[in-house]
C-alpha cells in the first residue's frame with residue numbers, strides 16, 4: 555500500500571486527478587470504478603475541466619459506481635445515480651449508457667448484486683477504483699464486520715453511517731437504512747485502487763487501514779492485501795499514523811526515482 559500524505563484537500567484532489575488522467579491517456583477505453591460522498595467532488599471538478607480542455611476524453615470509458623441506497627430510484631435527488639449525473643456525467647463527453655450504478659429500485663435486490671458483478675466482468679473488470687472512506691473504516695457501504703471476500707449485495711447500514719449521511723437528507727425525508735454495494739472481494743479485483751481521505755474525522759479510520767491489523771472491523775484494511783493501492787490523504791487525516799515521516803520519505807524517493815527514469 556502506497557501512502558501519499560499531502561498538505562491539504564486541494565493537493566489530494568490534484569494528485570488523484572493526475573492518476574486518473576494518466577490511466578485515461580494510456581487506456582482510452584478504461585473501466586473506472588467511481589465513488590460518491592463529498593471527498594471525491596474536487597477530483598470530479600478537475601476531471602471535468604481536463605475534459606473541457608480536451609486533455610482527456612471519456613467517449614470510450616465505462617464506469618461502475620460502488621454503491622446505491624436501496625429503495626431510491628435513480629431519479630431521486632438523494633440517490634447516488636443522481637449524484638453522479640449531477641457532479642460528473644452530465645458535464646463530460648461520456649456515453650451515459652456506459653455508466654453503471656447499482657439499481658436501488660431493483661425489483662429483486664438479491665439478484666441485482668449478481669447482475670452487477672456479471673456486467674463488471676463483461677467489461678473486462680475495473681481498471682482503477684476510486685474510494686472514499688467512512689469514519690468507521692467502511693468502503694462503499696461495506697460496514698465493519700463485512701466479509702472480506704464479499705461480492706455486490708444488499709448491506710444494512712450502521713447507525714454511525716446513517717448519522718454521517720443524514721446531512722444530505724432533509725428532516726422529513728425518507729433516509730434508507732439499506733444499500734446495494736460492491737463487496738470487498740469485488741473492490742479487491744480492481745487492477746488499481748485509489749483511496750482519498752481528508753480531514754481529522756478520518757484519521758482513526760486511516761490509522762486502522764494502514765497500520766491496524768487486517769480485520770473485518772475495518773473493511774478498508776483489506777487493501778493491505780491489494781497489489782496496487784494508493785492512499786492519498788491530507789495531513790489532518792494522517793495525524794494518527796505512527797510512521798508519517800517514513801511514508802513521506804518513501805514518496806520523495808519514489809518521485810526522485812521516477813524523475814531519474816524520465817517518467
Ligand SMILES: N[C@@H]1[C@@H](O)[C@H](O)[C@@H](COP(=O)(O)O)O[C@@H]1O
Pocket residue numbers: 589590591592593594620621685686687688693694695715719
Ligand atoms: N457510501 C459512501 C462511501 O462510498 C463514502 O466513502 C463515505 C464517505 O463520504 P465522505 O467523502 O462524504 O466523507 O460516504 C458514504 O457512506
